[in-house]
Amino acid sequence: MSEVSVQTADFDVGVEIEALSSGDVGAGAVASFVGLVRADKLAEGQAGEGVTAMTLEHYPGMTESALAGIVVEARRRWDLRRVRVIHRVGRLLPGERIVFVGVASSHRGDAFAACEFIMDYLKTQAPFWKKEETPDGGRWVDARESDDVAARRWEAVPGGKAT
Amino acid sequence: MSEVSVQTADFDVGVEIEALSSGDVGAGAVASFVGLVRADKLAEGQAGEGVTAMTLEHYPGMTESALAGIVVEARRRWDLRRVRVIHRVGRLLPGERIVFVGVASSHRGDAFAACEFIMDYLKTQAPFWKKEETPDGGRWVDARESDDVAARRWEAVPGGKAT
Amino acid sequence: MSLKVLYFAGLREAVGVSAENIDLPAGIATVGELRKFLGVRHEALTTAKNLRAAVNQKMVGHDAPVAEGDEVAFFPPVTGG
């Protein structure tokens, strides 16, 4: 199976996590993350504008290579076994899954760090853009400064695989 | 559903992760961890001793309250929504799931931190003990210094909920 | 020099074009110079804040070189995940 998928379809979290360790005698730790469309976040918009859906645009081709590059960098930093990244595109409703990142490793420290690293880099390096739907029309989501901060903190952890 | 379970039965990771966000409009991030019985770890034992299974002993009553206490501490430190901890006891074979920790939050930073914190404290504070089975008999697993180190690093992050 | 230029998200909507093939005059050697040149016909390229760019599907700074046949993309800061 490919490590990286960009797709409109939903994914099965249980199946994905199972596949990260199935048949791998050394996979003692699987860390994973699921990101969902928040309904309350949507409601944080301009007063009176209930947001009913979100559409994810992306840059076909670059998206996949950007995600694959982030996984390569994670493998350079930590001792990983299987890794899986899925990002959906197209129109999504509140509560729907957007993104899955799963990392298997021998030890939990590497699995946790790599999983969070991949999410932080995905947020700032992978070419996806969210547009919210409101009764008055669409609204592009602004990038968050906190995402840049989250990604930058890994620059201080440049390499050196954990033992 | 209870936040903490200690049980002999296996669990369904997909169902547990789904339950952490289902119907909760504010759950935008679900971080989770699955720990499994490693076959290669088992093989790290004394030469010639293939390990075929592992038995988890625990301290009934204290186990549940220790896990619940760790969750309380995680909630004090981070802004969390649903949390779920499952730990199996009894006899387990290589590749079988041992532990599940899942944390839902509005933001991924809190979900990741709390999930890893719960695992680190579980490893050093919850009364479980592993015994490996070998052809020559049983062997209790020694505690790892690295687990104490992992738990201690949270002492430098005493409180202050992330924004 | 001939290039393919792509626009995404809010910038795509403001420019009104998602992709175009451009014949460049001499003297345009970097992403920043290309942006300035294209800004004459697409005002949003001049006014957009924090505009990001990619050359051949790799994120680059505005001082990165552009060459014949490159695929250059301009877009706002990404917001996936």
Place this chain on the structure above:
Amino acid sequence: MSLKVLYFAGLREAVGVSAENIDLPAGIATVGELRKFLGVRHEALTTAKNLRAAVNQKMVGHDAPVAEGDEVAFFPPVTGG
């Protein structure tokens, strides 16, 4: 003073008992003193390294007090997860 004492894992096997009710003589007021007293009959309590203890199902240090009716447990460092 009467107490319930529990042993777990390798210590339980070495002691040969998982639980016992103990009547203590006067002068035993802490976990450490209880451990020393019980070590006379259970050698493993004296020789075990890094022995941990809990009183009424809460992990405590060896200077923690013990009182009538307490449930006191001794065990090796935990290895779950």
